[in-house]
Amino acid sequence: MKKLSLLLVAVLVLSLMLTACSAPAEEEAKVIKFGVFEPLTGANAAGGAMEIEGIEIAHELYPEVLGLPIEVVTVDNKSDKVEAANAATKLVDKDKVNGIIGSWGSSFSMAAGPIVKDAEVPALGTSCTNPLVTLGNDYYFRVTFIDSFQGVVMANYAFNELGATKVAIVQEISNDYSVGLVKFFTDEFKRLTGDDDSIVYVASYNTGDQDFTAQLTNIKTLNPDAIFAPGNYSESAMLIKQAKELDLNVPFLGADTWETPEFIDIGGDAVNGTVFSTFFDSKVPLTPESEIFLKAYRDKYGKEPASVTALAYDGYILMRNAIERAGSADPNAIRDALAETQGFDGAAGVISLDANGDAVKNAVIKTINNGEFEYLTTIAPN
Amino acid sequence: MSYEIFLQHLSNGIALGSLYALIAIGYTMVYGILRLINFAHGDIFMIATYVMFYGVTMFFMPWGVAVVVAILLTGALGILVERLAYRPLRNSPRISVMISAIGASYLIENLSIVIFGGRPKAFPIPEFFNHVSHIGSISIPRANFFIPVITVVALIVLLYIVNKTKTGMAMRAVSKDYEAARLMGINVDNIISITFGMGSMLAAVGGVMWGIKYPNLIPLLGLMPGLKAFIAAVIGGIGNIKGAVLGGFLLGMSEIMIIAFLPSLTGYRDAFAFILLIAILLFKPDGLLGKNVTEKV
Numbered sequence: 001m002k003k004l005s006l007l008l009v010a011v012l013v014l015s016l017m018l019t020a021c022s023a024p025a026e027e028e029a030k031v032i033k034f035g036v037f038e039p040l041t042g043a044n045a046a047g048g049a050m051e052i053e054g055i056e057i058a059h060e061l062y063p064e065v066l067g068l069p070i071e072v073v074t075v076d077n078k079s080d081k082v083e084a085a086n087a088a089t090k091l092v093d094k095d096k097v098n099g100i101i102g103s104w105g106s107s108f109s110m111a112a113g114p115i116v117k118d119a120e121v122p123a124l125g126t127s128c129t130n131p132l133v134t135l136g137n138d139y140y141f142r143v144t145f146i147d148s149f150q151g152v153v154m155a156n157y158a159f160n161e162l163g164a165t166k167v168a169i170v171q172e173i174s175n176d177y178s179v180g181l182v183k184f185f186t187d188e189f190k191r192l193t194g195d196d197d198s199i200v201y202v203a204s205y206n207t208g209d210q211d212f213t214a215q216l217t218n219i220k221t222l223n224p225d226a227i228f229a230p231g232n233y234s235e236s237a238m239l240i241k242q243a244k245e246l247d248l249n250v251p252f253l254g255a256d257t258w259e260t261p262e263f264i265d266i267g268g269d270a271v272n273g274t275v276f277s278t279f280f281d282s283k284v285p286l287t288p289e290s291e292i293f294l295k296a297y298r299d300k301y302g303k304e305p306a307s308v309t310a311l312a313y314d315g316y317i318l319m320r321n322a323i324e325r326a327g328s329a330d331p332n333a334i335r336d337a338l339a340e341t342q343g344f345d346g347a348a349g350v351i352s353l354d355a356n357g358d359a360v361k362n363a364v365i366k367t368i369n370n371g372e373f374e375y376l377t378t379i380a381p382n
Numbered sequence: 383m384s385y386e387i388f389l390q391h392l393s394n395g396i397a398l399g400s401l402y403a404l405i406a407i408g409y410t411m412v413y414g415i416l417r418l419i420n421f422a423h424g425d426i427f428m429i430a431t432y433v434m435f436y437g438v439t440m441f442f443m444p445w446g447v448a449v450v451v452a453i454l455l456t457g458a459l460g461i462l463v464e465r466l467a468y469r470p471l472r473n474s475p476r477i478s479v480m481i482s483a484i485g486a487s488y489l490i491e492n493l494s495i496v497i498f499g500g501r502p503k504a505f506p507i508p509e510f511f512n513h514v515s516h517i518g519s520i521s522i523p524r525a526n527f528f529i530p531v532i533t534v535v536a537l538i539v540l541l542y543i544v545n546k547t548k549t550g551m552a553m554r555a556v557s558k559d560y561e562a563a564r565l566m567g568i569n570v571d572n573i574i575s576i577t578f579g580m581g582s583m584l585a586a587v588g589g590v591m592w593g594i595k596y597p598n599l600i601p602l603l604g605l606m607p608g609l610k611a612f613i614a615a616v617i618g619g620i621g622n623i624k625g626a627v628l629g630g631f632l633l634g635m636s637e638i639m640i641i642a643f644l645p646s647l648t649g650y651r652d653a654f655a656f657i658l659l660i661a662i663l664l665f666k667p668d669g670l671l672g673k674n675v676t677e678k679v
Contacts, residue, residue, distance in 0.1 A: 043600065045500030173649045204648040208606065210596040213394035214641035215648065221387055234502045234598040241597075245514050245523045246390070265504035266598050269512075 031071045032329045034319060035097035037087055037112060037123075038104055042079025043207055043232055046260045047104035047308060051126055054305070054312030055101065057296050058320075065320045066329065073097055081111045088112035092119035098329045099124065099322075101315040104308060106130030106177040113137050122322075122335040126315045127256060127279070127308040130180045134357040141338050141357035143314040143346060144279060145381070147177070147255075151184025153277050153363045153379050154228065154253050159192040162251060164225035166200045170215060170239060172231035173204035181230040181255055200224050205239075207232060212239045213246065220248045230255040237267035244270040251275065259306050264371050275367045279307040280348040281375040284364070289317070293347035307348065307364070314346035386519045391642040392635075397526035399634025400533040401591060405611035406618070406626035407536055408584035411544075414621035415557040415577045417476065421483040422463055424608015425490035426582045430456040430589030431505055431599050432498055438506040445508045453586040460582025461575045463490075469571065472560075487608075494601035502600050505593035525594045532591060536584060537627050543580070544623070553577060606652070613659045619672020628670060633658065 036055055038048035052074065059072050073095045077084035084103070091097050092115060100116060100123040103109050109128040116123040116139045125133055125142030129150060134140045158164045167189060172178035186199050200222045203215035216239070219227065227243070227250055229236055240252050254276040264271055282304045285291055293313050297305045321344060323329055326337035344351045349361045365376040405427060412420045430452045437448035467486040471479045513524045544550040552573045555563040564570050592607060593599065611626075614633045618625025633655060641648050662669060 039500075041495050041500035042602070045600075046502060049501055203645060206649055206651065209651070210598070210606075211394075211398055211637075213398075214391060214638045215645070217387060217390045217394065218642065218645060220390075221384070234600075238596055238598055245521060247514070247516070247521045262502050262504070266502065268504075268507075268597075 030068060032065055032068050032323065033071050033073055033095060033097040034316065035091035035095060035100040035102075035121075036072055036074040037077055037084075037091060037100050037102035037108070038074065039079040039108065040074075040076040043234065044079040044105050046233065046262045047127070047257065048076075048079075050260065050306045050309045051102065051104050051312035053297070053301065054126075054293075054309035054314075055316050057293065057300060057309075058313045058316035060300075061292070061296055062317060062320055065323045066327070068329070070320065077103055077105075077108045077112075079105070079108075081107050084108035084111040085115060088115040092116065092121050097121065098331055099319045099334050101312070101319055102126055103128060105175075106133055106180070107175055109133045109140065110176060113140055116140060120335075121331045122319075122338055124315045124319050124338065126312045128177070129256065130176050131356075131358070132176065132180070137357075138339075139335055141341075141353055143311055143318055143348070143351055143359050145361050145363060146358050147181045148184045149381055150255055150277050150363060151181045152188045153365070154181075154255065155185045155188035155192060156379075157275065157277075157365060158226050158228065158253055159189065162226055165193055165195070165198060166222070166224045167198065168201040168203070168219045168222060168224035168227045169199060170203045170205065170212070170219070170227060170229040170231070172207055172235060174207045175231060177257070178231045182228070185228050185230075205231075205235065207235065209235060210238060212242050216243050216246050216248055220246060224250055226251045226253055228253045231257065233257050233260045233263040234266055237263045237265075237271055240274060241267050241270040256307065259308070259366065259373060264368060264373075269371075271368050272370065273367065275365065275376070277363045277365050277379075279361075279364060280310045281307075281364050281366065283375055284378065286349045286362075287345040287347070289345045290347045310346075310348035314348055314351065318344055318346065318351060388642075389518075390520045391638055393520055393522055393526065395635035395638035396631070397529055397595070397634075398638055399631035400530040401588065401595065401630075402607070402610050402614045402634045403627040403630025404529065404533045404536060404591060405585065405588040405607055406614040406630045407533075407540060407623055408581040408588070409608075409611045410615040410618070410620055410623055410626035411540060411584070412577060412581040413615065414623065415553050416468075416574060417557070417621075418468065418479055419483065419612070419620075420578075420581070421480070421608070422467075422486040422490055423581065423585055423611070424604030424606075425487050425494075426456055426460055426463070426604070427585040427589045427592070427607060428494065428599075428601065428604030429459055429490065430586035431593045431603060432494070432503075433586075434590060434593060435503050435505060435599055445506065448506075449590055452590060453583050456586035456589070457579040457583040460578040460585070463582075464575060464578040469574075491601055491605070498601055500601065502598050505597035505599050507594050507597055511594050523595075525591065529591050529595070532587065533627065533630075536587065537623065540580075540584070540623055549573070549576060610655055613655050615669075616659055617662050617669055619669025622669065622671045625669050625671035 040048045075087040077087040104127050106128040109125050123140045129147045131146045171182045252274045256278040258276045259278045322334050322337040326333040341353045351359045363379045367374050409423050433452040433455050434448050437443045467482045511525050515522045552568045556573050614629035615626045618629030
């Protein structure tokens with residue numbers, strides 16, 4: 001009997017707590033909610049942190065839309081595909097956001113894809129570059145170019161600038177971003193060399209692996225001219241460090257994920273001379289908005305922003321711009337306005353979305369010299 | 383595959399294997415004496431790497447001093463975890479202590495995410511370890527010479543303590559029977575604290591060597607090495623210190639060799655380690671060097 005009454009009390013207390021939580025949510029239509037969906041912990045935490053900086057700057061500069069304050073609701077997708085789906089579900093079901101911005105890491109955006117589509121909430125990708133993020137999904141857009149372009153850019157760099165004819169590949173097999181880039185690179189490089197055997201070896205590793213000596217030893221016997229190894233920055237930095245320790249002294253090529261301070265911290269001297277493609281360089285401002293962004297960023301953080309910070313900033317201001325153009329915070333109206341985006345001035349370049357919802361814009365190639373990122377060149381889409 | 387390439391793989395395998403062995407020794411020692419699988423071992427190992435990081439970058443300690451501080455603080459942390467999470471459950475069923483160990487592990491991981499942040503940090507590596515030696519066409523980073531030596535030294539010291547000293551005798555007595563040991567005038571709580579302190583200090587040594595080899599520090603750093611060390615300990619016969627070293631070597635070597643000879647299976651590297659664990663549990667549950675001990679009732 002005592003147990004039963006205890007149970008009853010517990011149920012009562014719980015239901016009180018539930019009603020207390022759910023009551024105010026009903027009447028809270030006086031703000032516009034932007035859901036921010038990023039990896040804040042786990043293997044990709046540095047990427048998420050850099051994007052959050054961009055969103056915070058944008059929020060400080062443009063805190064309102066349609067006369068209503070914008071509230072930023074941040075969720076952590078924990079660098080994990082399963083957690084990413086949970087985080088996206090929380091944003092659409094519990095927080096009832098008007099639009100979603102993110103994520104760093106294509107795999108997480110792809111995990112969120114079906115959820116935003118079913119809930120009919122528009123999502124705007126920041127630095128997720130795998131083509132599958134937006135393909136066949138009318139509710140996912142992005143402010144960046146895609147890997148079919150980035151892979152081609154790096155294949156051309158290897159062939160034309162390095163004069164490479166034999167390339168080995170190391171891919172992060174559990175990462176859709178890395179596997180996608182490798183495919184586009186491979187196709188283009190084979191086309192350029194006219195040689196189906198020009199990719200001499202494809203090695204793989206899992207996200208979170210620490211030891212790559214076995215893969216690198218296998219590659220060393222084949223004497224490639226360069227190694228294309230797109231993947232997460234911390235694994236890539238250790239991969240390159242271990243390559244140098246095995247006397248595998250060939251140029252390493254990668255992509256946008258390498259542009260994090262941690263890549264240089266962890267890789268040390270070994271990552272000097274690596275070359276990668278990315279979105280933006282703070283020394284080459286592209287639009288009037290770039291100047292506004294750069295000034296605000298330097299004032300607040302006293303350093304130069306990374307590309308992905310600019311992209312996250314663009315995600316926020318484009319979402320806000322779409323709400324203004326739609327004249328409504330209704331998710332479907334925002335979606336329609338986003339789809340029509342043409343010639344929008346973002347910090348990381350002019351954004352025009354194509355039929356898939358992908359931005360068509362320039363890529364920047366950078367290298368690392370003496371532990372600093374260095375701008376090499378800009379490549380336009382053809 | 384040429385002879386020289388095989389030797390390079392062999393050298394890589396020895397380095398990885400002895401690192402697993404080093405972590406597994408501490409794991410298995412605690413089990414051998416307390417019959418407790420200390421799931422927090424991997425996280426204590428992780429804390430050691432962060433103590434190193436902050437010691438060198440924030441308090442500007444010389445590298446050697448930071449190592450000593452890391453070993454001492456990590457040992458103290460091990461004793462603290464034992465006191466808070468395991469001692470209150472001394473007379474509870476073994477499963478409660480194991481669940482408490484899992485809880486301690488999650489607590490340390492999540493506290494670390496809050497305190498250290500999720501962004502990776504670079505482990506400070508002294509110039510000394512940046513040297514790479516060449517024997518024929520084989521390249522061996524200096525750390526790869528040191529890790530096996532440290533593992534063997536740790537093994538010998540530990541065997542000496544457990545088998546030849548008075549404290550070691552008390553440890554063995556406690557592992558047989560708490561109550562009888564207490565009746566013989568052994569301070570059981572003290573002996574258990576010493577065991578945890580030693581196990582955690584060994585974890586710290588493993589953490590320092592791990593950091594030199596894989597300088598990417600994240601709060602979940604200890605998860606995989608902890609599981610691998612557990613597998614290594616089970617392969618060798620959990621509770622058996624020599625077995626842990628053997629298991630570590632076997633596991634590291636087979637991980638390298640599976641990628642060397644069957645590159646298409648690379649993605650299944652971790653899965654392979656767990657398959658090995660299941661196979662050992664099915665066919666030789668006492669491990670390679672374990673003795674078949676009848677449970678006391």
